[in-house]
Amino acid sequence: MTIGVIYGGTRVKGNTETLTERVIQDLPVEKIYLKDYEIKPINDQRHVQGGFEEVNDDYNIILNRVLSHDILLFATPIYWYSMSGTMKLFIDRWSQTLKDANYPDFKDVMSSKKAYVIAVGGDSPLLKGLPLIEQFQYIFDFIGISFEGYVLGQGNKPNAILQDEQALVIAEQIHRSLKQQVN
Amino acid sequence: MTIGVIYGGTRVKGNTETLTERVIQDLPVEKIYLKDYEIKPINDQRHVQGGFEEVNDDYNIILNRVLSHDILLFATPIYWYSMSGTMKLFIDRWSQTLKDANYPDFKDVMSSKKAYVIAVGGDSPLLKGLPLIEQFQYIFDFIGISFEGYVLGQGNKPNAILQDEQALVIAEQIHRSLKQQVN
Amino acid sequence: MTIGVIYGGTRVKGNTETLTERVIQDLPVEKIYLKDYEIKPINDQRHVQGGFEEVNDDYNIILNRVLSHDILLFATPIYWYSMSGTMKLFIDRWSQTLKDANYPDFKDVMSSKKAYVIAVGGDSPLLKGLPLIEQFQYIFDFIGISFEGYVLGQGNKPNAILQDEQALVIAEQIHRSLKQQVN
Amino acid sequence: MTIGVIYGGTRVKGNTETLTERVIQDLPVEKIYLKDYEIKPINDQRHVQGGFEEVNDDYNIILNRVLSHDILLFATPIYWYSMSGTMKLFIDRWSQTLKDANYPDFKDVMSSKKAYVIAVGGDSPLLKGLPLIEQFQYIFDFIGISFEGYVLGQGNKPNAILQDEQALVIAEQIHRSLKQQVN
Numbered sequence: 001m002t003i004g005v006i007y008g009g010t011r012v013k014g015n016t017e018t019l020t021e022r023v024i025q026d027l028p029v030e031k032i033y034l035k036d037y038e039i040k041p042i043n044d045q046r047h048v049q050g051g052f053e054e055v056n057d058d059y060n061i062i063l064n065r066v067l068s069h070d071i072l073l074f075a076t077p078i079y080w081y082s083m084s085g086t087m088k089l090f091i092d093r094w095s096q097t098l099k100d101a102n103y104p105d106f107k108d109v110m111s112s113k114k115a116y117v118i119a120v121g122g123d124s125p126l127l128k129g130l131p132l133i134e135q136f137q138y139i140f141d142f143i144g145i146s147f148e149g150y151v152l153g154q155g156n157k158p159n160a161i162l163q164d165e166q167a168l169v170i171a172e173q174i175h176r177s178l179k180q181q182v183n
Numbered sequence: 184m185t186i187g188v189i190y191g192g193t194r195v196k197g198n199t200e201t202l203t204e205r206v207i208q209d210l211p212v213e214k215i216y217l218k219d220y221e222i223k224p225i226n227d228q229r230h231v232q233g234g235f236e237e238v239n240d241d242y243n244i245i246l247n248r249v250l251s252h253d254i255l256l257f258a259t260p261i262y263w264y265s266m267s268g269t270m271k272l273f274i275d276r277w278s279q280t281l282k283d284a285n286y287p288d289f290k291d292v293m294s295s296k297k298a299y300v301i302a303v304g305g306d307s308p309l310l311k312g313l314p315l316i317e318q319f320q321y322i323f324d325f326i327g328i329s330f331e332g333y334v335l336g337q338g339n340k341p342n343a344i345l346q347d348e349q350a351l352v353i354a355e356q357i358h359r360s361l362k363q364q365v366n
Numbered sequence: 367m368t369i370g371v372i373y374g375g376t377r378v379k380g381n382t383e384t385l386t387e388r389v390i391q392d393l394p395v396e397k398i399y400l401k402d403y404e405i406k407p408i409n410d411q412r413h414v415q416g417g418f419e420e421v422n423d424d425y426n427i428i429l430n431r432v433l434s435h436d437i438l439l440f441a442t443p444i445y446w447y448s449m450s451g452t453m454k455l456f457i458d459r460w461s462q463t464l465k466d467a468n469y470p471d472f473k474d475v476m477s478s479k480k481a482y483v484i485a486v487g488g489d490s491p492l493l494k495g496l497p498l499i500e501q502f503q504y505i506f507d508f509i510g511i512s513f514e515g516y517v518l519g520q521g522n523k524p525n526a527i528l529q530d531e532q533a534l535v536i537a538e539q540i541h542r543s544l545k546q547q548v549n
Numbered sequence: 550m551t552i553g554v555i556y557g558g559t560r561v562k563g564n565t566e567t568l569t570e571r572v573i574q575d576l577p578v579e580k581i582y583l584k585d586y587e588i589k590p591i592n593d594q595r596h597v598q599g600g601f602e603e604v605n606d607d608y609n610i611i612l613n614r615v616l617s618h619d620i621l622l623f624a625t626p627i628y629w630y631s632m633s634g635t636m637k638l639f640i641d642r643w644s645q646t647l648k649d650a651n652y653p654d655f656k657d658v659m660s661s662k663k664a665y666v667i668a669v670g671g672d673s674p675l676l677k678g679l680p681l682i683e684q685f686q687y688i689f690d691f692i693g694i695s696f697e698g699y700v701l702g703q704g705n706k707p708n709a710i711l712q713d714e715q716a717l718v719i720a721e722q723i724h725r726s727l728k729q730q731v732n
Contacts, residue, residue, distance in 0.1 A: 010227045035224065041269045042262070043218075044193045047341050079225065081321040082265055085275040086224045089268035127686050127696065128321050130679045131314035134500075137676050138264040138311050147676065149715065158230050165725075166698065169718040176714075310503050310513070313496045317683075320493050330493065332532065348542075349515065352535040359531075376593045401590065407635045408628065409584075410559045413707050445591065447687040448631055451638035452590045458634045494687050497680035504630040504677050524596050 001182045003029040004069030008076030008087030010035050015155035016120040018162065020075040022171035023118060023151070027178055029073075032065055034086045042092040052096045059093050063103075071114045071181065072145070074136065078121025078152075082132050091139065111144025114181075116174060120167075122156035149174055184365045186212040187252030191259035191270030193218050198338035199303040201345065203258040205354035206301060206334070210361055212256075215248055217269045225275040235279045242276050246286075254297045254364065255328070257319065261304025261335075265315045274322065294327025297364075299357060303350075305339035332357055367548045369395040370435030374442030374453030376401050381521035382486040384528065386441040388537035389484060389517070393544055395439075398431055400452045408458040418462045425459050429469075437480045437547065438511070440502065444487025444518075448498050457505065477510025480547075482540060486533075488522035515540055550731045552578040553618030557625030557636030559584050564704035565669040567711065569624040571720035572667060572700070576727055578622075581614055583635045591641040601645045608642050612652075620663045620730065621694070623685065627670025627701075631681050640688065660693025663730075665723060669716075671705035698723055 005024065009016045037058035045052045066072065076083040083091075097106045117136050121129055129152045140147040151174060153167035154160070161167060188207065192199045220241035228235045249255065259266040266274075280289045300319050304312055312335045323330040334357060336350035337343070344350060371390065375382045403424035411418045432438065442449040449457075463472045483502050487495055495518045506513040517540060519533035520526070527533060554573065558565045586607035594601045615621065625632040632640075646655045666685050670678055678701045689696040700723060702716035703709070710716060 010225060011230075014227065035226075041218065041267070041272075042193060044197070044260070044262075046339075047194075077227070079227075079275045079278065080271075080325075081318045082271065084224070085268055085272035088263075088265065088271045089224075092262045092268045095262065123321075123325065126698070127682070130683060131317040131321075133676070134314040134679060135264040138306075138314075142263075142306065149675070156229075166719060166722045169722050170715060173715045173718050309515070310499070313500060316493070317496060332492070349536060349539045352539050353532060356532045356535050376591060377596075380593065401592075407584065407633070407638075408559060410563065410626070410628075412705075413560075443593070445593075445641045445644065446637075446691075447684045448637065450590070451634055451641040454629075454631065454637045455590075455634035458628045461628065489687075489691065497683040497687075500680040501630045504672075504680075508629075508672065522595075 001070045002068070003027060003071045003073065003178065003182065004066055005029050005031045005073040005075055006066060006087070006090070007031065007033045008074070008084040010084070010086070014077060015153065015159070015161035016075050016077045016118060018159065019120055019151065019153045019167060019171055020073065020118050022168055023073065023116070023174050023178070025175050027182060030065060030069065032062060034062065034090055037062055039086065039089045039093065041089055042096055044095070046095065046099060051099055059090070062090065063097060067109055069113070071178065073116050073118060075118040078119050078125055078129050078132060081128055082135065083119070094143065107144060114146045114148045115140055116148055117150035119150070120153040120155050120161055122154070125152040125154050149177070184253045185251070186210060186254045186256065186361065186365065187249055188212050188214045188256040188258055189249060189270070189273070190214065190216045190218070191257070191267040193267070193269070197260060198336065198342070198344035199258050199260045199301060201342065202303055202334065202336045202350055202354055203256060203301050205351055206256065206299070206357050206361070208358050210358070210365060213248060213252065215245060217245065217273055220245055222269065222272040222276065224272055225279055227278070229278065229282060234282055242273070245273065246280060250292055252296070254361065256299050256301060258301040261302050261308055261312050261315060264311055265318065266302070277326065290327060296328050297331045298323055298328045299331050300333040302333070303336040303338050303344055305337070308335040308337050332360070367436045368434070369393060369437045369439065369544065369548065370432055371395050371397045371439040371441055372432060372453070372456070373397065373399045373401070374440070374450040376450070376452070380443060381519065381525070381527035382441050382443045382484060384525065385486055385517065385519045385533055385537055386439060386484050388534055389439065389482070389540050389544070391541050393548060396431060396435065398428060400428065400456055403428055405452070405455045405459065407455055408462055410461070412461065412465060417465055425456070428456065429463060433475055435479070437544065439482050439484060441484040444485050444491055444495050444498060447494055448501065449485070460509065473510060479511050480514045481506055481511045482514050483516040485516070486519040486521050486527055488520070491518040491520050515543070550619045551617070552576060552620045552622065552727065552731065553615055554578050554580045554622040554624055555615060555636070555639070556580065556582045556584070557623070557633040559633070559635070563626060564702065564708070564710035565624050565626045565667060567708065568669055568700065568702045568716055568720055569622060569667050571717055572622065572665070572723050572727070574724050576731060579614060579618065581611060583611065583639055586611055588635065588638045588642065590638055591645055593644070595644065595648060600648055608639070611639065612646060616658055618662070620727065622665050622667060624667040627668050627674055627678050627681060630677055631684065632668070643692065656693060663695045663697045664689055665697055666699035668699070669702040669704050669710055671703065674701040674703050698726070
């Protein structure tokens with residue numbers, strides 16, 4: 001069992017990353033910072049003759065790294081009450097991969113994975129972050145991933161998340177659960 | 184009262200645009216196709232000394248067009264149960280504009296506007312599109328826009344939306360309401 | 367195909383009933399006014415030896431009427447952002463029926479039915495009524511009912527619903543759909 | 550600062566009560582078991598001449614006890630994805646109290662209170678319990694109560710909640726927060 005962390009944020013050592021560190025701790029993980037890659041918006045060609053054109057960007061590089069792990073942590077700051085645009089660009093492109101002859105078993109592979117969501121926002125995330133969680137539920141249901149848990153943290157200024165005791169105890173608890181799974 | 188339509192989709196004459204046409208009909212509107220512009224992901228520098236660096240893309244061009252209208256139609260296909268990544272990139276950047284000395288009254292200007300959401304998806308949008316509507320509610324509440332109404336339509340294949348009679352009657356009803364406002 | 371209407375409201379000719387009349391019009395329906403019956407709160411005895419004790423109230427009378435129809439309209443005022451307590455009492459008791467030897471095929475029978483929800487509230491029902499719709503989705507998913515549609519109307523004072531043009535056009539559209547099904 | 554616990558469940562020592570005990574521990578609280586009282590469904594007479602008739606049941610007894618506390622814990626099993634019908638009957642009646650000349654400052658008094666929600670369900674409460682949390686948010690916003698936190702636990706069979714480690718750590722964390730407030 002290996003763990004991949006998909007970071008949607010843009011700040012280095014932002015609150016989302018700090019909270020995610022509490023989840024990871026000493027576990028071996030691969031960290032994928034989406035902001036370091038170019039991901040073009042999907043061009044919806046599902047119903048165009050010939051289908052999707054190949055896109056010249058870094059999406060498949062990221063995808064291959066994601067596909068190689070058993071457990072995925074989706075770690076995103078809450079921007080405007082949902083995942084970052086960067087993370088959304090990445091997920092939107094799954095629609096293309098679902099039609100991509102080079103990934104014939106994309107859905108099958110995804111549906112063997114487990115996922116956790118780690119999301120930090122400044123405006124009442126425990127309440128106003130709930131639609132985001134519902135969307136992840138629908139996303140994971142569609143692609144077949146098992147939604148194992150989530151933690152919503154509060155924080156705006158750097159390190160503010162360290163004051164959110166509830167988020168920290170949930171992060172610890174997810175850590176313990178992950179530790180059991182990877183050992 | 185003038186109307187601006189912000190399109191988040193990537194397909195020409197897709198279902199979202201077709202449904203939006205039923206809302207607009209003969210009303211004069213400005214159509215803004217986000218896909219025709221370059222919008223870079225936000226780089227969260229709210230807490231960096233010196234604040235946000237200027238970004239070299241088309242965001243401000245779009246923003247200026249949006250700010251000039253009294254009524255905004257946010258028209259987006261539902262990709263993975265929320266707005267398109269392209270539209271999310273645009274909205275994420277509002278956080279930068281809120282700190283931008285060139286737009287000191289951004290929030291004030293926005294809070295004089297009215298908005299409608301038009302969203303079309305293939306997987307039970309009347310149920311699985313509800314978190315998206317809740318997010319728009321939070322977005323509009325934060326920035327001060329009055330959320331006047333929405334229509335969720337069903338459709339995947341080109342023109343499928345024309346079979347969604349409920350969406351069409353709601354679009355007609357929003358049209359009548361807009362017509363009264365702009366006259 | 368026969369239609370049963372389950373009314374959760376307490377007002378005679380309230381807004382919910384008025385909106386429901388627009389859905390029904392000339393169609394033959396059986397109207398079940400829950401307020402006219404005694405429904406005791408469920409006593410959760412799922413894990414008690416001997417199981418549920420028989421309850422001396424009108425629940426089974428209502429249940430039998432509900433079970434006899436193919437299409438169910440759940441018509442409830444929105445009290446405090448969800449269905450009326452009266453309607454909730456009725457649905458809570460389904461847990462008992464699921465264990466009731468007198469109704470061995472309760473879930474099977476329910477899962478052949480179609481349902482619509484008609485709900486009217488005074489405080490932004492198109493936004494704040496969405497959690498209620500999500501709950502009905504979960505309820506129907508659990509019991510196997512097909513959730514065919516819903517209309518959320520706005521109104522507080524008597525007949526205020528007649529000003530909610532969008533709710534009225536949706537009610538009309540549901541009416542047309544029902545008419546096709548029962549003919 | 551005193552604490553009142555409003556129990557909506559029907560089982561003695563059910564999972565909701567067990568989880569609530571982890572929140573309370575050694576703190577002095579008053580426990581109000583709604584099932585031990587008679588609460589009649591509201592009869593919506595807001596728009597009737599003369600207004601609400603007096604109701605002959607135990608509602609005002611409960612209300613007076615609730616009003617006497619600074620911090621309220623709403624502890625309910627999740628029945629059919631929302632609060633128990635019993636708890637809903639109690640909250641529905643607030644509409645009557647809002648018009649009751651004997652409680653002229655009902656809303657004022659309520660708006661000085663803080664509340665927590667403790668809810669336990671058997672079917673994915675961390676996901677399918679979210680609409681319930683959103684409803685409590687709307688309820689508390691309307692009446693002016695400050696929504697301080699919540700814990701969603703999983704459990705069906707007696708004591709199953711003791712296996713839900715995440716719920717237990719959140720309960721502990723709420724306990725520590727309450728302890729600071731009452732001391």
